Amino acid sequence: ITKEQQDFMNVILDAYNRHQIPPDVAKKLLQEQYSAEENFLLLTEMATSQVQVLVEFTKNIPGFLSLDHEDQIALLKGSAVEATFLRSAQAFSTKMPSGHTEVLEERIRKSGISEEFMTPMFNFYKSIGELHMVQEEQALLTAITIMTPDRPYVKDQQAVERLQEPMLDILRKLCALHHPGEPQYFARLLGRLTELRTLNHYHAEMLTSWRMNDYKFTPLLCEIWDVQ
Numbered sequence: 001i002t003k004e005q006q007d008f009m010n011v012i013l014d015a016y017n018r019h020q021i022p023p024d025v026a027k028k029l030l031q032e033q034y035s036a037e038e039n040f041l042l043l044t045e046m047a048t049s050q051v052q053v054l055v056e057f058t059k060n061i062p063g064f065l066s067l068d069h070e071d072q073i074a075l076l077k078g079s080a081v082e083a084t085f086l087r088s089a090q091a092f093s094t095k096m097p098s099g100h101t102e103v104l105e106e107r108i109r110k111s112g113i114s115e116e117f118m119t120p121m122f123n124f125y126k127s128i129g130e131l132h133m134v135q136e137e138q139a140l141l142t143a144i145t146i147m148t149p150d151r152p153y154v155k156d157q158q159a160v161e162r163l164q165e166p167m168l169d170i171l172r173k174l175c176a177l178h179h180p181g182e183p184q185y186f187a188r189l190l191g192r193l194t195e196l197r198t199l200n201h202y203h204a205e206m207l208t209s210w211r212m213n214d215y216k217f218t219p220l221l222c223e224i225w226d227v228q
């Protein structure tokens with residue numbers, strides 16, 4: 001890893017750690033009662049703060065703010081589901097204090113999300129947990145997900161590729177460094193991004209089923225996920 005790649009990595013890692021879910025949201029997970037409405041409100045609060053964290057993290061990815069403004073929006077909207085799921089999967093399997101994970105899982109299961117969406121989501125969480133990514137890998141993988149050139153409505157895809165490629169190069173080197181015994185580790189990480197894309201469909205279904213039950217979303221979630 002070159003000096004400037006190390007500096008680049010530190011910028012991404014610092015941004016990744018600086019923006020975390022506020023602890024009061026996590027605390028509420030344990031306190032509020034278990035009605036479907038209460039659970040939905042908690043998940044809404046979680047998702048809203050996840051998206052706020054995502055926007056702040058994205059703004060710190062080197063080069064992002066110099067992209068065309070409409071492309072910046074297209075990248076954020078196109079990656080919001082994948083980045084929030086990736087981040088929550090990482091938090092779910094590592095940062096959660098013991099006991100929180102089960103409570104969160106219980107609340108998600110009892111918040112009006114249909115079973116057909118639940119299974120793929122928890123399978124994804126498990127598959128991320130099994131990778132035991134170091135935090136540099138987690139931060140880079142999230143940034144790489146956001147900097148995906150072929151999102152809908154992105155005009156200058158080359159400009160996004162030019163930002164994504166150096167991050168893929170650093171990630172490849174980090175994987176070799178942190179997982180010397182697993183030459184396929186880098187390929188496995190990228191495979192997770194393919195699995196992540198399938199969650200977009202389930203997520204859209206989840207939003208629709210909530211809407212049909214007249215659940216209300218926050219303005220930020222409506223804007224980023226084009227609902228209502």
Ligand SMILES: CC1(C)[C@H]2CC[C@]1(C)[C@H](OC(=O)c1ccc(O)cc1)C2
Pocket residue numbers: 040043044045046047050084085088108203216217218221
């Ligand atoms: C951890 C999760 C990935 C899991 C539970 C919260 C999440 C952030 C996500 O929730 C929403 O997308 C969501 C969308 C709209 C809404 O009003 C509530 C939650 C599903």
